[in-house]
Amino acid sequence: MSSPIWKVAVIVGCSIALGGAGGYWLARARIGDVAPVAAGPGSPGEAKALYWYDPMYPQQKFDQPGKSPFMDMPLVPRYADGQGESAALRIDPGLTQNLGVRLATVSRAGFAASVEVTGRLAFNEREVAVIQSRTAGFVEGVQARAPGDVLEANAALAEILVPEWAAAQEEFLALKRSGDAGLLAAARQRLRLSGMPPGLIAQVERSGKVQPTLTLTSPIGGVLQELNVRQGMTVAAGETLARVNGLGQVWLAVAVPESQAGSIVAGQDAEARLPAFPGEVFKGRVSAILPEANADSRTLRVRVELPNPQGRLRPGMTAEVSLRRSTRQSLLWVPSEAVIRTGRRALVMLAEDAGRYRPVEVRTGPDSDGKTAILQGLEEGQQVVSSGQFLLDSEASLKGLVAAPLDRPAATAAAHETVLHETALHEAEGQILALDSQEVTLAHGPFKTLGMPGMTMTFLLANPGLMQGLKVGDKVRVAVTTTDSGLQVERLEKMEGQP
Structure with missing residues (x-):
């Protein structure tokens, strides 16, 4: 009696397993369908291969077929289509919703800088x-x-x-x-x-x-x-x-990080929120940016004036401060979640016609209200993937679809230098362990803006002049930027108090 039941269970189990495996590979095939397309008239067998690659290391391209030097497997060809090397990942439109893929349009809008800092109330020394x-x-x-x-x-x-x-x-x-x-x-x-x-x-x-x-x-x-x-x-x-001392107006002393001080100007609006008055917003303006920075904390002191007609604001209270500044500069914006940051460069998945997607390298600017400015790589009106982009990027990498390096002309860099100045520099303190005209090895503390802990690391120098007056053993303050070649030193200064 138990034998027939056991056979039925085995048959049902095998059917479910085969069905699940078949469904997975069917979906896999429909997601990653980048079939060869002939470059000209003829059969599919006449398609021209652009290059060969290892799916486990798709960044490396080979001119000839053969065995992968990285893995014990043959190289896979990448074929040309009507757009040459812009071959894209194709997804069955019916699967788009099931995969949770959402699109966002690249839009143009003005630039609004916002710096979130803390401050403390003080007496108005003019009153x-x-x-x-x-x-x-x-x-x-x-x-x-x-x-x-x-x-x-x-x-x-x-x-x-x-x-x-x-x-x-x-x-x-x-x-x-x-x-x-x-x-x-x-x-x-x-x-x-x-x-x-x-x-x-x-x-x-x-x-x-x-x-x-x-x-x-x-x-x-x-x-x-x-x-x-x-x-x-x-x-x-x-x-x-x-x-x-009068209380009709109070000063709010704010410490702004040096890397963000460039976006602060006298006269701009400020909003303060105090723990003593939850839910209330006190509006003021920046009255002065003091000329001397704090050498220990690398912060610049900013003075905000707050009206105090009811006398509720008392010196010594603390506040969360938003320093906002809007400019007429028009930039392209995409949702911040659409940007894939690899550490060396930033990518987005560009959506094209007929369910085609391809990775595109972009040059990013400042973030504001959940959006990231795009300074180079996209055009207004294009669509990018804002949800599900990591799945598509992984699939594109397995298929050998690697975003071409972004061309960075000097004119474009100069045009956006002001916007990038405060977002590109990441600062830390360290000690020089080795130094030459091209690179420096530092035992450095954490780069807080990068989320990078302290360690010993070798950095490229932006120019040989940075090493002038420095020697092994000096304690320095270093400012780096993220480039395609890794972290690059833009500023290297000896800390005060050293011989």
Whole structure:
């Protein structure tokens, strides 16, 4: 009874296995269908081979058939089609959706730079009131104030008795009663030159009474930073008694990495988000880019001004800051996920007619809002694969479809130098282990912008002049760019404090 059941199970299992294998190879054939196409009239047997390659190492091309020097297998021919070496990977349109392939159109738009950094609030050093004694006197009373108090404008601080003012005011009142306008004007001027505020002079003239006591007040609202006056003390003319910092506007001190500082200009917009006020956005502008960079952190200090009409923003608070700048420069953009970065170059899978796809090398620019600028390699209106591109790229590599190297004319590089300046350089610190006119070996720390850990590595030098003044053992700061030949040193500077 069990024998027939066992036979049926074996037959069903074999059928499923054969069906699954057949389906896999059928789909494999339909995905990777790059069939030879005759270069001219004739049968398929007359197709012309462009070159031969090893599917396990498709970057290497051979002029003649034979055995692969890399693997124990024969070389595979790559045939020409109507477009010469632009042979493309063909996919059955019916499989496109099943493979999750999505396309995106290359579009042109303006360039908007955005730098995300952190900052800390500080006092606005331009909004400072220094309160001094205009004449010698004695402190008769002090208000209950202390450094750190938040004051309103015209808040009283202390009362100072000025004995010499009493005689001058008596003379002024006597001349007023005499009715001589000329003498009265001269007496008023003497009161002003003695240090008496215009408001106190007006009070004396209006009341007809001597007012020898001066009340010190804060001319602006803000934080009391200093209070150097105590009851009973003697004060001299010109002595600083108090200092007040205004809170109507605060400064946001931001440290911008040196590699991104080129995209920051004075006057551009800034947005700050503070943990103390979740969900709120405080808008300001960049008021100054300070001239000196921090040598230890390689950052540039940027000052952002934030209005503070309600006084909620207090110095010492931290903030996440977005520095945004839009320009009229028009660039080509593709979704960032469409770009395949190999470490040495960037590729996209270009979609052509009739389900054809081929790898194309591109020159990338800055990233912004999930998109990457394309400076060279694509044209507006073309379509690229934004999902499923890694599957297609792997299949293309197995078929020997390698993107041709991108031509990089000097004129194009110069035209986009400003855009690439801040995105092409990657910095780290290290020590020179070996050095010649062409390359340098460094024991370097991590390149954070590359996600590359510290290690010992040999780099190409962009020009022999970079080695001038350097020797083995020097500690240096290195800036590299990614090229087709690997990482190339663009700047090599000896760190400060070395002989």
